[in-house]
Amino acid sequence: MSETNVDTESESDHARRIDTEPTEPPTSETAATEELEGSVSIAEPDVSDAVVERVQSVIDGGGLADGPEVRAFEDEFATYCTADHAVATSNGTTALHAALEAFGVGEGDAVITSPFSFVASANAIRLAGATPVFADIDPETYTLDPDAVEAVLKRRSDIVGLLPVHLYGLAADMPALNALADDDDLFVLEDACQAHGARIDGERVGSIGDAACFSFYPTKNMTTGEGGIITTDSKDVAQRAQQFVNHGRGQSGTGGYEHLDLGHNFRMTSIAGAIGSGQLERLPDFNEARRETAAYYNEHLAELPLETPTEPRGYRHVYHQYTVQTDSPAERDALAETLEAYDVDSAIYYDTPIHQQPAYESLSTAAASFPKAERAAETVLSLPVHPGLSDVERRTVVKAVTDHYTSQ
Template identity: 75%
Template sequence: MTEHDTDAELGTDGGTETSTDGGAGTEPERETTELDEPSTDEPISIAAPDIGAEAKQRVQSVLESGMLADGPEVRAFESSFAAYCGAERGVATSNGTTALHAALEAVGLEDGDAVITSPFSFVASANAIRLAGGTPVFADIDPETYTIDRAAVERILADRDDIAGLVPVHLYGLAADMDALRSIADDHDLFIVEDACQAHGAAIDGDRVGSLGDAACFSFYPTKNMTTGEGGIITTDRDDVADRAASFVNHGRDVGDGGSYDHVDLGHNYRLTSLAAAIGRAQLERLPEFNRARRANAMYYNEELESLPLETPTEPDGYRHVYHQYTVRTDDRDALAATLEDHGVDTGVYYGTPIHQQPAYETVSTAAATLPNAERASETVLSLPVHPDLSERDRRIVVEAVRDHFHSQ
């Protein structure tokens, strides 16, 4: 965290820094310099991981230390990332999917338990429930936020008495309605495991995701707001959950006895390497910078695309969107994507098939459900480049391509 952060970023010790916009409003544009003429043969990518010199130096230090697997570097990363989220404990894992699996095992999911989650997400959200022995039950999404709809959750709970927990997905960088979901969970004695794999630094009323449920899970895949190359982490305020997760990701070892060969439960090798943790520690220091740049790019798009016949992302009052993706909606999605490709702009469709319609989910009990908001979103969403390395030229080309498409109709 740098001393000049002024955009409602919370410090890594859980404190709050000076804010210029309350955390959810329009932010000042980044300073720009005169740009070189655009290259005509290099596309504007949908993602551009920025590792940086500091991360490379830290990796070199780990290489020279000889301690390449799990060790002090991982413990330091766990502590720093948990503090960034405002959580007490962190348990690093090999990727976001293993984080979800381990967290569900740690909160006590039992074979046959049903868990409500979103059908509009990367498939890992539901896969982890199945890997942990549970059954995903899909609740439809809010069409404005793309996150799980509280009314849909309540309807399921009115019809079923076998629900053990909730796995809300903070999608595209926007938190789910955690106030409502926590109230529901309290009323029905359910656990909550946040899928925060796309939401590093997202917040509600100043409280970061990662601190809003019984546990939360993040991914550090290269395209995420920060990366370790591959990696994940569980954050939690519950010592029992952290201890069980730490054991589960390390072959079920007794976590109170260091490197012992006492295996007290069944587990996996889901550990993060020290090399990945070294990258993660450097990336975490830059995460506020990355998120400010993503938000600045999103605000630029919001303003420049406002008059066009497409829906731009929603940021509810009190929420802080960190724009892992900048996702628009239009019935003309495929044609718009083709126009952008013609202009050298990469786009992405996240996600073109909702999970309940995936072939791997044909045998799941709620696969035949009608979930109109998720199904409609899958037909109309398109993500534009929003990553921190976009130049002013890049942003202008994206906007002009979108305008050209609609003005030519």
């Protein structure tokens, strides 16, 4: 098992309204008296009645497009990340694309990113006209290995930026990556789509690089249905991103037909903005519930022959996924089958590294080998960790995993 240092500090004081109280891990007494759950889902979005009322208010008002609810959500999310600016978008991929455009990325440029991630991170680089260049991961954290990034920088002169992915809810090694970027005058764009509220030495992702992007897909730590956002301290980056997501219009507002540059319609809807404000209020509690479940799993899976998630000292993991690693691909598949037999959902994020995807066969970087990323893709498995899990459901997950190994 990997060494962990799970920080159980509560963020509840930061919440403006608390809808749910996180549950405590079960005691031995309750474990002995309660039965196991029949079915445990991998994700379970939680939208409160208060959010439904906000959405109904938007619908009743008739202003469904990019309106005041979006501006309010942008301000609230920027404040949460301690960033100066935020630009809401239609999803996490469009946030990444717009941010890269705002940095001026284009043809002839290259951006280093991880081969072990959802494909959107690399796709956004290509959509901006540049080339994604991959560097291998740290096998303990599954995030970009700064040494691998440095090796790429030494052999290529076309790199203009770094796009580290904060995978599974754990931030990448931003201090080391920022130092490399400073040495080569590169931008750093955080892909924080899975890491809402994650921290390094008390600083939240979203304010550590030059800009950051978040996704609000339904399975994320908070949701707007579909949606994304860019955070940055740079007024210029924020203005260029805002212009790009709104058909290249000027900054006078969403109306008018003066288009200063090429752009897309990547705008967030007012309905999504209203949902986002309500979800952001609950995010500290959502994250605390995820961390409590992770601590419960860490304790009860500690003696089993599989790797549980690492949380480096000074880091705060928010467990978008609780991902274990087995000794072999066959063992991973066998564990997934056992979980299925117990009616416990599991998932593989991600079973094919990006450089091995069919859509990347034509890229010169696709021929490279990234053994740590490839090994992770063959052996990782994510267990249910969403904040809606009950004590009984958590015990069901632990029993399924434990029975798999003790029955062999």
